[in-house]
Amino acid sequence: GGGAAPLECTDAIGCVEVAAGEPIHLAYMLTVSGATATLGDDSLGGIRVALNDRPDVLGHTVELTGEDEGCSAEGGQTAGTKVAADPSVVAIVGTNCSGAAFAALPAISEAGMLMCSSSNTNPGLTDPEGGWLPGYYRTAHNDKFQGRIAAEFAYNELGARTAATIHDGSPYAQALQQVFAETFAALGGTVTFQGAVNVGDTDMRAVLTTVAADTPDILYYPIFEPEGNFITAQAAEVAGMENTILMGADGLLADTFPENSGENVVGMYLSGPYVTGATYDDFLAKWAEVIGGVPPSGFHAFAYDCTNMILDAIESVAQQGSDGTLLIGRQALRDAMTATAGFDGLTGSLTCNEYGDCATGEALAVFQITEAELNGGWPPAAIWTP
Amino acid sequence: MLRRTLSRVSWVDVFLRIFQLVAAVVILIGLYKTFTTARYSSEQWATLAFAGLAQGSIYALIALGYTLVYGILLMINFAHGEIYMTGAFSTVFLAMYFNRIGFLQSSPVLAIIVLILFSAAVSTSIAVLLERIAYRPLRNAPRLIPLITAIGASFALQYTFRGLFGSQFRAYPDIAVLKGTWNILGFDVPLVQPVVFLAAVLLMVALYWFVERTKTGKAMRAVSEDKAVARLMGIDIDRIIVSTFALGGALAGAAGVFNGLFRPQGVFFLMGFFPGIKAFTAAVLGGIGNIPGAMMGGLLLGLIEALGPNLILEGLGIPAANQLKDAIAFLVLVLILIFRPQGIFGERLAEKKA
Amino acid sequence: MANILTARNVTKTFGGLVAVNDFTLDIAENSISSVIGPNGAGKTTFFNCVTGFYKVDEGEIIFNSEQIQNRRTDVVTRKGISRTYQNIRLFSNMSAIENILVGQHPRLKTFWAEAVWKSKRFRNEELTALEEARRLLRFVGLQGMGDTLARNLPYGAQRRLEIARALASLPKLLLLDEPTAGMNPNETGEMTRFIQHLRDELGITILLIEHDMRVVMGISEQVTVLDYGSKIAEGSPKEIQSNPRVIEAYLGRGAASGLKAGKR
Amino acid sequence: MKINWKTTLRYGLIGGVSALYFSMIGMVELFAGRNLIGTTVNMGHLLLYGGMLAAGLLAARAHHQGKLAQHAVIGLVAGLSAAIPTALLVILHEFIPMQDVFVSVNNALIRFLTFERGLPGLLQFFLASGLLGLLGGLFDGIPTDYRRAVGTGLAGVAIVAVFSDLVTQVLTNLFGRASVNIFFVSKALKPVIALVLLLAIAAFVFMRDRRKANAPAAVAAAPLDKRAALRKQVILFVIIGALLAIAPWILGSFLSQVLFEVGRFVLLGLGLNIVVGYAGLLDLGYVAFFAFGAYTMGLLTTTTNLNLGGGVFNFWLALPIAVLVSVLFGVLLGFPVLSLRGDYLAIVTLGFGEIIRILALSDWLKPIMGGAQGVLFIPTPEIFGIVFDSPESMYYLVLAAALVAAFVSIRLRDSRLGRQWMAMREDEDVAEAMGINTVQTKLLAFAIGAGFSGLGGAIFAARLGNIFPHSFNLLISINALSLIIVGGLGSIPGVIVGAIALVGLPELLREFQEYRLLIYGILLIVMMLNRPEGFLPAEVFKRELHAGEITEPAEVE
Amino acid sequence: MAMLEVHDIHTYYGNIHALKGISLEVNQGEIVTLIGANGAGKTTTLRTISGLLRPRQGTITLNGELISELPAHELVYKGIAMVPEGRGVFAKMSVQENLEMGAYHRNDKAVITSDLEYVFGLFPRLKERRRQVSGTLSGGEQQMLATGRALMSKPTLLLMDEPSMGLAPILVEGIFDTIQAINKEGTTVLLVEQNALMALSIAHRGYVLQTGQIVLTDKADKLKKDPTVQKAYLGVD
Ligand SMILES: Nc1ncnc2c1ncn2[C@@H]1O[C@H](COP(=O)(O)OP(=O)(O)OP(=O)(O)O)[C@@H](O)[C@H]1O
Ligand SMILES: Nc1ncnc2c1ncn2[C@@H]1O[C@H](COP(=O)(O)OP(=O)(O)OP(=O)(O)O)[C@@H](O)[C@H]1O
Ligand SMILES: [Mg+2]
Ligand SMILES: [Mg+2]
Numbered sequence A: 001g002g003g004a005a006p007l008e009c010t011d012a013i014g015c016v017e018v019a020a021g022e023p024i025h026l027a028y029m030l031t032v033s034g035a036t037a038t039l040g041d042d043s044l045g046g047i048r049v050a051l052n053d054r055p056d057v058l059g060h061t062v063e064l065t066g067e068d069e070g071c072s073a074e075g076g077q078t079a080g081t082k083v084a085a086d087p088s089v090v091a092i093v094g095t096n097c098s099g100a101a102f103a104a105l106p107a108i109s110e111a112g113m114l115m116c117s118s119s120n121t122n123p124g125l126t127d128p129e130g131g132w133l134p135g136y137y138r139t140a141h142n143d144k145f146q147g148r149i150a151a152e153f154a155y156n157e158l159g160a161r162t163a164a165t166i167h168d169g170s171p172y173a174q175a176l177q178q179v180f181a182e183t184f185a186a187l188g189g190t191v192t193f194q195g196a197v198n199v200g201d202t203d204m205r206a207v208l209t210t211v212a213a214d215t216p217d218i219l220y221y222p223i224f225e226p227e228g229n230f231i232t233a234q235a236a237e238v239a240g241m242e243n244t245i246l247m248g249a250d251g252l253l254a255d256t257f258p259e260n261s262g263e264n265v266v267g268m269y270l271s272g273p274y275v276t277g278a279t280y281d282d283f284l285a286k287w288a289e290v291i292g293g294v295p296p297s298g299f300h301a302f303a304y305d306c307t308n309m310i311l312d313a314i315e316s317v318a319q320q321g322s323d324g325t326l327l328i329g330r331q332a333l334r335d336a337m338t339a340t341a342g343f344d345g346l347t348g349s350l351t352c353n354e355y356g357d358c359a360t361g362e363a364l365a366v367f368q369i370t371e372a373e374l375n376g377g378w379p380p381a382a383i384w385t386p
Numbered sequence B: 001m002l003r004r005t006l007s008r009v010s011w012v013d014v015f016l017r018i019f020q021l022v023a024a025v026v027i028l029i030g031l032y033k034t035f036t037t038a039r040y041s042s043e044q045w046a047t048l049a050f051a052g053l054a055q056g057s058i059y060a061l062i063a064l065g066y067t068l069v070y071g072i073l074l075m076i077n078f079a080h081g082e083i084y085m086t087g088a089f090s091t092v093f094l095a096m097y098f099n100r101i102g103f104l105q106s107s108p109v110l111a112i113i114v115l116i117l118f119s120a121a122v123s124t125s126i127a128v129l130l131e132r133i134a135y136r137p138l139r140n141a142p143r144l145i146p147l148i149t150a151i152g153a154s155f156a157l158q159y160t161f162r163g164l165f166g167s168q169f170r171a172y173p174d175i176a177v178l179k180g181t182w183n184i185l186g187f188d189v190p191l192v193q194p195v196v197f198l199a200a201v202l203l204m205v206a207l208y209w210f211v212e213r214t215k216t217g218k219a220m221r222a223v224s225e226d227k228a229v230a231r232l233m234g235i236d237i238d239r240i241i242v243s244t245f246a247l248g249g250a251l252a253g254a255a256g257v258f259n260g261l262f263r264p265q266g267v268f269f270l271m272g273f274f275p276g277i278k279a280f281t282a283a284v285l286g287g288i289g290n291i292p293g294a295m296m297g298g299l300l301l302g303l304i305e306a307l308g309p310n311l312i313l314e315g316l317g318i319p320a321a322n323q324l325k326d327a328i329a330f331l332v333l334v335l336i337l338i339f340r341p342q343g344i345f346g347e348r349l350a351e352k353k354a
Numbered sequence C: 001m002a003n004i005l006t007a008r009n010v011t012k013t014f015g016g017l018v019a020v021n022d023f024t025l026d027i028a029e030n031s032i033s034s035v036i037g038p039n040g041a042g043k044t045t046f047f048n049c050v051t052g053f054y055k056v057d058e059g060e061i062i063f064n065s066e067q068i069q070n071r072r073t074d075v076v077t078r079k080g081i082s083r084t085y086q087n088i089r090l091f092s093n094m095s096a097i098e099n100i101l102v103g104q105h106p107r108l109k110t111f112w113a114e115a116v117w118k119s120k121r122f123r124n125e126e127l128t129a130l131e132e133a134r135r136l137l138r139f140v141g142l143q144g145m146g147d148t149l150a151r152n153l154p155y156g157a158q159r160r161l162e163i164a165r166a167l168a169s170l171p172k173l174l175l176l177d178e179p180t181a182g183m184n185p186n187e188t189g190e191m192t193r194f195i196q197h198l199r200d201e202l203g204i205t206i207l208l209i210e211h212d213m214r215v216v217m218g219i220s221e222q223v224t225v226l227d228y229g230s231k232i233a234e235g236s237p238k239e240i241q242s243n244p245r246v247i248e249a250y251l252g253r254g255a256a257s258g259l260k261a262g263k264r
Numbered sequence D: 001m002k003i004n005w006k007t008t009l010r011y012g013l014i015g016g017v018s019a020l021y022f023s024m025i026g027m028v029e030l031f032a033g034r035n036l037i038g039t040t041v042n043m044g045h046l047l048l049y050g051g052m053l054a055a056g057l058l059a060a061r062a063h064h065q066g067k068l069a070q071h072a073v074i075g076l077v078a079g080l081s082a083a084i085p086t087a088l089l090v091i092l093h094e095f096i097p098m099q100d101v102f103v104s105v106n107n108a109l110i111r112f113l114t115f116e117r118g119l120p121g122l123l124q125f126f127l128a129s130g131l132l133g134l135l136g137g138l139f140d141g142i143p144t145d146y147r148r149a150v151g152t153g154l155a156g157v158a159i160v161a162v163f164s165d166l167v168t169q170v171l172t173n174l175f176g177r178a179s180v181n182i183f184f185v186s187k188a189l190k191p192v193i194a195l196v197l198l199l200a201i202a203a204f205v206f207m208r209d210r211r212k213a214n215a216p217a218a219v220a221a222a223p224l225d226k227r228a229a230l231r232k233q234v235i236l237f238v239i240i241g242a243l244l245a246i247a248p249w250i251l252g253s254f255l256s257q258v259l260f261e262v263g264r265f266v267l268l269g270l271g272l273n274i275v276v277g278y279a280g281l282l283d284l285g286y287v288a289f290f291a292f293g294a295y296t297m298g299l300l301t302t303t304t305n306l307n308l309g310g311g312v313f314n315f316w317l318a319l320p321i322a323v324l325v326s327v328l329f330g331v332l333l334g335f336p337v338l339s340l341r342g343d344y345l346a347i348v349t350l351g352f353g354e355i356i357r358i359l360a361l362s363d364w365l366k367p368i369m370g371g372a373q374g375v376l377f378i379p380t381p382e383i384f385g386i387v388f389d390s391p392e393s394m395y396y397l398v399l400a401a402a403l404v405a406a407f408v409s410i411r412l413r414d415s416r417l418g419r420q421w422m423a424m425r426e427d428e429d430v431a432e433a434m435g436i437n438t439v440q441t442k443l444l445a446f447a448i449g450a451g452f453s454g455l456g457g458a459i460f461a462a463r464l465g466n467i468f469p470h471s472f473n474l475l476i477s478i479n480a481l482s483l484i485i486v487g488g489l490g491s492i493p494g495v496i497v498g499a500i501a502l503v504g505l506p507e508l509l510r511e512f513q514e515y516r517l518l519i520y521g522i523l524l525i526v527m528m529l530n531r532p533e534g535f536l537p538a539e540v541f542k543r544e545l546h547a548g549e550i551t552e553p554a555e556v557e
Numbered sequence E: 001m002a003m004l005e006v007h008d009i010h011t012y013y014g015n016i017h018a019l020k021g022i023s024l025e026v027n028q029g030e031i032v033t034l035i036g037a038n039g040a041g042k043t044t045t046l047r048t049i050s051g052l053l054r055p056r057q058g059t060i061t062l063n064g065e066l067i068s069e070l071p072a073h074e075l076v077y078k079g080i081a082m083v084p085e086g087r088g089v090f091a092k093m094s095v096q097e098n099l100e101m102g103a104y105h106r107n108d109k110a111v112i113t114s115d116l117e118y119v120f121g122l123f124p125r126l127k128e129r130r131r132q133v134s135g136t137l138s139g140g141e142q143q144m145l146a147t148g149r150a151l152m153s154k155p156t157l158l159l160m161d162e163p164s165m166g167l168a169p170i171l172v173e174g175i176f177d178t179i180q181a182i183n184k185e186g187t188t189v190l191l192v193e194q195n196a197l198m199a200l201s202i203a204h205r206g207y208v209l210q211t212g213q214i215v216l217t218d219k220a221d222k223l224k225k226d227p228t229v230q231k232a233y234l235g236v237d
Helices: A037-053 A073-084 A098-110 A143-157 A171-187 A205-213 A227-235 A256-261 A277-290 A300-317 A330-338 B002-008 B011-037 B042-073 B080-101 B108-138 B144-165 B192-213 B215-225 B227-232 B237-262 B273-286 B291-316 B321-339 C043-050 C073-079 C096-103 C120-139 C155-167 C185-202 C213-219 C237-241 C244-262 D005-024 D027-032 D043-062 D068-095 D107-113 D121-141 D144-162 D164-175 D177-183 D191-214 D217-221 D226-278 D287-301 D315-337 D342-361 D391-413 D416-426 D428-433 D438-464 D474-487 D492-508 D510-530 D539-546 E042-049 E072-077 E095-102 E109-122 E124-128 E139-152 E169-184 E196-202 E220-225 E227-233
Strands: A015-018 A024-030 A062-068 A089-094 A114-117 A136-138 A162-167 A190-196 A218-220 A245-248 A269-273 A326-329 A343-345 A348-350 A364-368 A382-384 B181-184 B187-190 C003-014 C017-028 C032-036 C058-063 C081-083 C173-177 C205-209 C222-227 C230-235 D035-037 E004-013 E016-026 E031-036 E057-062 E080-083 E157-161 E188-192 E205-210 E213-219
Touching (some): A024 A073, A073 A089, A073 A098, A073 D438, A089 A300, A114 A330, A143 A218, A300 A330, B042 B187, B042 B215, B080 B108, B144 D005, B144 D474, B215 B237, B291 B321, C003 C205, C017 C032, C017 C043, C032 C043, C185 C205, C230 C244, C244 E169, D027 D043, D391 D438, D391 D492, D416 D438, E016 E031, E031 E042, E109 E139
Parallel strands (some): A089 A114, A114 A136, E031 E188
16 A cells, blocks of 8 residues: 555664665674684585575565674774664674684674574573573574483483593583583482593594593593594593593584594494474475585584574564565564474474574483494484484 | 802702702602502503604604704795695695505505605695795795794695695595504504604605705705805705705605505694694704604604693593603603703703804 | 902813813902913803803802802893803994994893883983994994994904993903904004003003914913913913923923014 | 787786686685676676786786877777686686586586687687677777776776775764664675766866966975975874774774774884884794783783682783883893894794793683683773773774874884884984993893783783684784884884774775785785885885985995 | 907996996906006906996907907806906815815816816915815915916916905015916916006006006006106005
8 A cells, every 4th residue: 555654663672773675784703714714614604595485575685794803802892883884784693603602792682683592502502591692583593402301311321321522622622521520420420531632633542542441431522523533533542532432512413524534433423403394305405406515514504493483483573664664673583583483404403592592402312323324324323312 | 169169050950950850859759759650561562662763753744844944944844734735734635545445455555655645746836836936936035024924835735725625634545454453563553653663664764865965955955054155155045946946845745645644534724733833843853954853753652642631640640641742752852951941852952053 | 559350269070071170260359360271271161151141160260359160151241241252253244333233231220111112211311322433433442333244344344343332331340351363463563552552541450361472472461371271371372382391381492582583 | 009809818817817817716606706896797807807908908008199099909809808718717616627626617617718618609709708898999099088987987986886885884873773774784885886986086186287287387386385284284283183083983992993903003014113113123923922911911810710819900900010021021021032143033033922821822721821711801901980882982992002003112112212222113223332231122122012912911901802812823923024124124104004904904804704815915915015115114224215226336345 | 469368357346436438458478467556446447347246337358359258257158367356265165275266167177186286286375275174274374276266267368356465474475476477487477566567567567546547558667667657556765
C-alpha cells in the first residue's frame, strides 16, 4: 500500500535502518593473520557459504565486511572499536579467540550490536560474573560441556582410569583440558600428568616421554594443527605409549588432520560437534563451490550456524516499510536471538540461554578415526553421543 | 696478594658469578632428582637424544646460512628462516605428487635427492633474489638498516607463500624405507633420525672444506674482513656475496626436506619463524660467523631442547616442564655467553687492541 | 724531581709471544720522554698496559705512588692519565666539540638525572664545560671547527682533536702514540712545537712513541729504546743517537748519519 | 626517436609479473570486493591494472622524449605485454586446475580477470590492459604541469577512496552520519564526487604551480630571519598541540583507539630509542619490560588471579610501582649482557624476551601470573570522577605519558648522559678510556628504556582490562625496533612518525586482513631502500649515511 | 703514449668535491710521486685510479684502454695493484694467507710459491710471523705485509699510499730501497708519500697536489730544489 506511515523506531537501544536497495550490513571479526589464520579462514568460509545460501533477506542483499582480530586482546579491542563505530552494522560473527572476545565485547555491547562467535569456548564469556555482556552469543561449545563429555566418554565408555592431558598454551586448550581433568578426577579417575607444549613446537618426544612414564590409559590433547599432528605421529615412536589411547577435540576435527598425522591417527578419538552426515556433505559441496577446496579447520559449521541464526533473527524482528526499507530494532534482535530454540543447525539443535550459550553440549559427539579417513574419507563416524 | 686479586674483580663480576653459581646449582639439583627418581629408562633417554641430534642437525644447517651471511656482511639475515620455509613449503607439493604417482615409494633415494635439489633450488633463488632487491642497495648503510629490510622481507615472504599456497597445514608423505629402526649402541632408533643426522653432517663437512680450502671460500673470508681491500685483490665481491647467499639458501632448502623426512607434519607458511630464531640462536651459541660453531651450536641446541625439560626441570617438580623448553635453551645460551661472550667457537675478540 | 710514573718489571705476553719483557721505566714529573724501537717492539703494548687496555702478566705500574696496573681504563683515566691512539680513534660521528665534551667526562659531577629538570648546578656545569671545550679547541688551533664532524676533519686536525680530547680530562700524564704519523715535515714541525707548548704551558708530563727522529731527538729529555719487548738503551737523545745497538736495531746507518748531519 | 622494443617489453613484463603475483596470492580477488568508486572501480582493478599503467608509464619514461603518438604506442605495447603472464595463468587454469596447490587461483579470480565471460573475456582483459598501458604512456607524454596536476589528483582520489574509513569516521564525527551518504555509497566514493575531487585537486595543484613559477625566484629563496623562523615554529607547535588536544572529538572512538595504539608504541619506541638509538645496544627482547609493566599493573589491581594485594591498589598507585618494577628488571636483565656486544646482545635480549613470555604463559607460574588464561578484570583508571573507560579518554592518558617520556628523552639526550651514550655507541673501548663507566652507562640506558616501556605496559593493561601472554610476543619488539628505524634512529619526532607509519597505517588497513602483514613487510623494504636514514633522522645518523661512497672506508686496526 | 693517463678527473664523497680536475700521467718504468698536505686528495686520486672510487667526470686509461668504467677487481687483472693507506691487511687471516690473497687472481701455483719466498726475502720479519694472525701484528709489520701482498700480484703498475708511514727509520730506508728494486725489475710505481724528501729522491717525476688540484709538476730533482716545495713539504725553512 502506497501511503503507509513511515517506520518508527521504538527499540530501547536503537535501530538500524536499511534503506531500500541497500544491503544489510554484517561484519565479522576473525583471526585471519598470524599462526592462527586457519581458524579465521575456516570461520569466514562458513559465513560466506551461509550468505551464498541466502542471497536475499527480506528483499535485501547482505554485505559482509570484516576485521582481523589477530587472536589477541589488543587486536580484538581495536577491531571491536572499529566495528562498533559503524552504526550500519547489524550484527557480528566473531571472534575466533576468547581473549579477543573479552576485549572486543565492551564496545560492541555498548553499541547495541550483537555478536555470535563460532569458536569462543571460554566459560567466562557466558558467565555474568565472568565477563558476559548483553549481546554476546556463541554456537561454539562452552569448554564446560566439551571437557565434561570427553571425560565422561573416557571414563565410562572407554573404561580409562588414568589419564594425561596436554595443552598448547592457548586459553582454549588450557581451559578444556582443565575441565577434562577435573571431571575425570571427579568421576574417580586419576590424572597422572597435565603437560603443555608451545605453539610452534615440532618435537613432542620429550613431553610424550613424560606422559609415557606413567603409562596412562588415555591422553587427551585438545589442541590444534600442527602441534596435534606432531603429537599423534610421534606418540608411535615413544616407548611406553603403545597402550595409551589418544584423544583430541574439535581443534583437530579437520579433514587435513588424518592425512597430515600419518598412520598413527587410526583409532584415535576426537570430541566435537555432531555434524550429521547428509547435511554436512551438502555443506561441503557448497564450500567446494563457493570457496573451493575443503575447510581448513573445524569451526566453519559453527560460523555457518551463527550466520543463519542471525539472519533468522533479523527476518523475525525487522519491520518492513512499504518501499522496502527495513528497520531492525537492536534490543528486539537480541531478544529474538536469545529466544532461539531448537534451531536446526549444522552443529545440531541449538537453543540459546539468556547468557548467549546456544550450544548446549547435547549435540556433541565423539568420533573415531579409521583407515577410511586416513585415505581421504571425511568426516569420521560418530561413535558415541551423550 | 689476595687483596690485589680482589681489587681486580668488580661487583658486576661478582653478581654474574653468583648468577652462574645459582643456575648451576639449580641444574645440578634438577639432574640429581631426575636421576634418583629414575622415571625414565635409558631407552627413553636415548630416543630423546637421537631425536635431539636430528633436530639439532637441521638447526645447524639453517644456522650455517646465518653464519655465512653474517660472516661476510656482518648482517643478521632475519629472513633466513623464511628462506628455509620457501623450500620446504614448495617442495611438499612435489613430494605429495611423487607419492601419488608412486615414485616416492618405488625409488625413494632418487626421489629424495630430486626433492632436495628442488627445495634447494627454490630456497637459493629466493635468497639470491632477496640479496639483489633488499640488501645490495643497502650494503654501505649502517647495520640496523638491512636488519629492518630483512624483517620486512620475512613478513613479505611469509604472506606471499600464504597467499600462494593457503594457510592450511600440509605434511610430507611417509616414506616406507625410512620407517624402520636402526640399532645403534643397543638402542632402537628410528632410521630416519641417523639418516638425517648423517646427511646433514656430510653437507656441513663439505661446506667447511669449501670455505677453508677453495679459492672462493678464501675470497669469502677476505670479503668478510674488508670489502674494499678484497676488491683490490681482484675479488668480485658481488659475485662472492651472491654465492654466499646462494650457499646458505641451498643448505636451508636441504634442511627443509630433511625436516620433512624427519618431522613430516606442520608444513605451512609460518613454519620458518621459530626454526629461524632457533638457528640464529645456535649460530650465536657457536660463535656467529664461525662455521664449526654453527654446527656445534645447532646440535647442542637440539640436544638441550630434547633433553632439558625432562632432565632438569622435572626433577625440580615444575609442572608442564616441556612448556619451558625454549626458556631453558635461552637460559643455557645466556649462561654460556656470560662465560664466553664470543660463543663457544667464536674467536676471542682478543684483548681490546688500542 | 719526583717520578710521576714508574713501571717495574712489566711483562706482557700474547700466547707464546713476549711483547713486553721485564720492562722498567721511570718518568720524571713535568718531563717529555720518548719510547722508540723497531716495529713490533712492544711500545704500543706498553701504553696499553699503562692505560688498562691490557692486563699485565707480571710487574707493577705506579702512578703518583699508586698501583694502577690491571685497573679498568676509566679508573686509570680518572686518576689522571690520558692518551691518544696510533690509529686515530675519535668518535667519528660526533662533532669536534662533542668529542672534547666527552673527554671532560671525569670532571663533571652533577647527578645525571638533574638534566631532566635542568637544575642550576647542571646548567652551570654544562656552560663551563662548553666554555672549556671551546678554549681547548682554540688551544689546539681548531677554532671555528667545533661543529664539524670528527670524521670530516683533515688528518692533521684529527690528530690535534684527539690530543684536545685527551687534554679535556685535565691529565697529569699524557701518552701520545705516534702523534706525527702521516704528517709531512712541515706539519710535523708544528706538532713538535705544540707538544713542547703543552708541557710548558700546562705543565703536563708527556710520554710519546715516535718513529720520526727529528721529533724524538728534538724535544725529548729522555729516550728509552725497546727491542723485542726489552729495554736495550736509555738516555739523552745524544746518547741514544750514537748507541751502536740502537743504530743496529732501529736507526740504521743512514738515519743515524742523517741525524748527525742534520743537527742544528 | 626510435622505439626500443626490448626496454618496452621489459617494463611490460615487470608490470605483468607484478599483476600475476598479486593475482596468484589472492590479493586481486579479495580487493575486488572492495569498491572504490561506485561499483565500477574496485581495489582489485587498482592492483591489477595499476601494474599495466605503471608499465606503460615507465616504458615511455625510459625513452626520455618523443612524440605523443610514440608514447601512446610504447604504452600500448607495454600494457599489452603486461597482460600476457596473467592471461597465461587464465588459460592454464582452464586446462589444469591448480587450486589444490595455488589456493588463490580459483574460479572467482578467473571470473574477475575475464570479466565473467570465460576465455573469450581475455580479449577484454587485453583490451583493458592495453588501454591502461596506453594511458600510462600518454600520461608520461603530456606537459609537466598538467601531469603533476592530474597525477596528484588521481593519487588524491585513490587515497580518499582507499582510506575511506578514515574519511567517513571524521565526517560522521563532525557533521553526522548523514554527511557520509552524500559522498559515499557504503565505503566507495560516489562517481560524481570522485570526479569533482579529482578536478578540484588537479585545479588546485595546477594553480599553485603556476603561481610558484611566476613568483620571482628571489622571494622564494629569501632566507627567513631568525625571529620569523621562531615565530613560525611556535605557531606550528600551537597548532600541533591544539590538534592533539581535540583529536578524539574529530576522530571518534575507532580512530582514537588507533591513536591510543600509536601512543602505546610511541612510548615503546621512545624507550627503545634510548637503548638502541642513543646507547647503541641492540635489544630484541624489549617487550619484556612492557610485559613487566602490564603484569604489575594487572596483578596489583585485579581481584581475581592471585590475591596479591588484589584490589588494594588503584591504577594511580600501581602505575609508579609498575614503572619501578620494569626499571628494576631492566637493570637485572642488563647485568648478564654487559659484556656482550652487537649481535650477541641482540640474541640474548631476544632470549630474555621469550623467557619472560614463556614464564608468563607457563603452568608453573599460573597460580601467580594466570598462565594462558591471563589476568582478567583489570579495573579502568578513575580519578576525580573521570572514568577512563573509552578510547577517547585513554588517549589522553597515553598522550600525557608519551609527552613526559619525550621530554625526559630530549633532556637526557642533551646532557652529559646523552653524550656518554653516544660515545659508547661510537667506540666503547675509547669511551671507557675517556673515564666513562660503561657498566653504569649501559645499565642506565636499560633502566630508563625499561621504565618507559613499563609505563606503556601499565597503561595498556588498564585499557585492555585483561592481558594474555600472547600480547607480549617477539613481534612487539620487532615492531618497536622497526618503527624507530623507519622514523629515523635517535630522533624523537622520528619515533612518532614511525609509530604512525607502522602502527597507525596497518590499523587503518585492518580490513585488508591477511595481506596487512604482507603490505607491512613490503612497506618496510621500500621505505628502507628509499630513505635508509628514516623519515626524520637525527643529525648524527644522517651524517653517518651521507658520508656514503662506493666503498666503505677501510677499518684497520 | 704513457702507460697510465689520468685526464681531468673529478671525484666526490657525497657532496664533497675532493678531486677537482686532476690530470697526470705515468710512463712505463717510472716512479712517479704525488706529494701534498693532509687532505690534498692524494689518497683519493689513488683510490680513483684503482677503481675503488668512480670519478664523476674525466677518464683514466691504462695502455690506451679506458679503465675508469671498470670495477676495481677487474683492474687487478690488468696489472694494477695498490698498497692502501692504513695498510688494510686481512686481520683475521694469517700472514701467509694474506700474501696468498695478493695472488688471488693468479693461477700459476708454482710461481706463487717462489714469489712468496721472494717477499719473505724482502721482509724477513714476515717470515718469522708467517703463521701469526695479521690483526695482532704491530703497525710496522702490517705495513710490510701490505706491501708484500701487493707485490704478490705481480703488478705492472703499483700504487703505493704512504708505505713508510709508521715504520722504524731502519725500515724506511729499506722500503725505499725495495721500491727502487722492484722498479728496476720493471714495475711502474705511483707513490704517495708524506716523506717527500725520500720520495723525491727515488722518483723520476713528481706532482704536487693542493686541495684537489695539481699545482706543480716537474722532474723529481727539480721539485726537490723548488723553493715553494721545500718550504711547504720538505720542512726546510
Ligand atoms: N692483542 C695482541 N695479540 C697478539 N699479539 C699482539 C697483540 N698486540 C700486539 N701483539 C704483538 O706484540 C708485538 C708488539 O706490538 P706493538 O703494537 O706493541 O708494537 P709497537 O712497538 O707499537 O710497533 P709499531 O711501532 O710498529 O707500532 C707485535 O709483534 C704484535 O704482533
Ligand atoms: N670517506 C670520506 N668521506 C668524506 N670526505 C672524505 C673522505 N675521505 C676523504 N675525504 C675528504 O677528501 C679530501 C681528500 O682526502 P684524501 O684522503 O684524498 O687526502 P690525502 O691527500 O690522502 O691526505 P692524507 O695525507 O691525510 O692522507 C679531504 O678533504 C678529506 O677530508
Ligand atoms: Mg705501535
Ligand atoms: Mg691519504
